[in-house]
Amino acid sequence: MDAGTLFGRSISFPPRLVDGRLAWSVGEANVRESIQIILLTELGERLRLPTFGGGLHEFLFEPNTVTTHQLIADRITQAVTQWEPRVVIEAVLVEADARDPQAAIATLTYKLVATQARERVQLNVAVGQ
Numbered sequence: 001m002d003a004g005t006l007f008g009r010s011i012s013f014p015p016r017l018v019d020g021r022l023a024w025s026v027g028e029a030n031v032r033e034s035i036q037i038i039l040l041t042e043l044g045e046r047l048r049l050p051t052f053g054g055g056l057h058e059f060l061f062e063p064n065t066v067t068t069h070q071l072i073a074d075r076i077t078q079a080v081t082q083w084e085p086r087v088v089i090e091a092v093l094v095e096a097d098a099r100d101p102q103a104a105i106a107t108l109t110y111k112l113v114a115t116q117a118r119e120r121v122q123l124n125v126a127v128g129q
Contacts, residue, residue: 008086013037028119031086031112035121038083039076039106054079056125059104064127069094069104072125076106086113094125102127 012023013033025033041053054075062068073092080089087110097103108121 010034028112028117031084032119032121034084035080035087035108035110036123038079039121039123052083059125059127061128064096064101064104068127069096072104072106072127076108080108080110087111087119088113090118097124100124 008030009024009026010030010033012025012029013036016023038052039054039056042057043053043055044050046052056072056075058075059068059072062071072094076092076094077089080087089108089110091109092106093109094104094106097105104125104127106123106125109118110120111118
């Protein structure tokens, strides 16, 4: 079975052109991009799916503390569990960005259900000071 059959296929994220055509995302990359879409989408942003997304911009004015980091981790866990059935979350670690006092770095470690391969996604989350 090929990766497209196991994990699906969709337009790449972010959308881009290759040889004048839209690029496609297949396999493990498709899952990784799906997680990024979930986490970067704000709640209510999709009209027909108002509960879709991570809602991480909500933390923009929260202090960059351990408590806020745990709230971010909980939100990431909830959103990915709800919207990405192709993965099982192993860990979500959120830490202050040493280079930017107004950012936290979230690292999501997960296993692909179909292959049990371990993958990781990392993103910056804007927070207050």
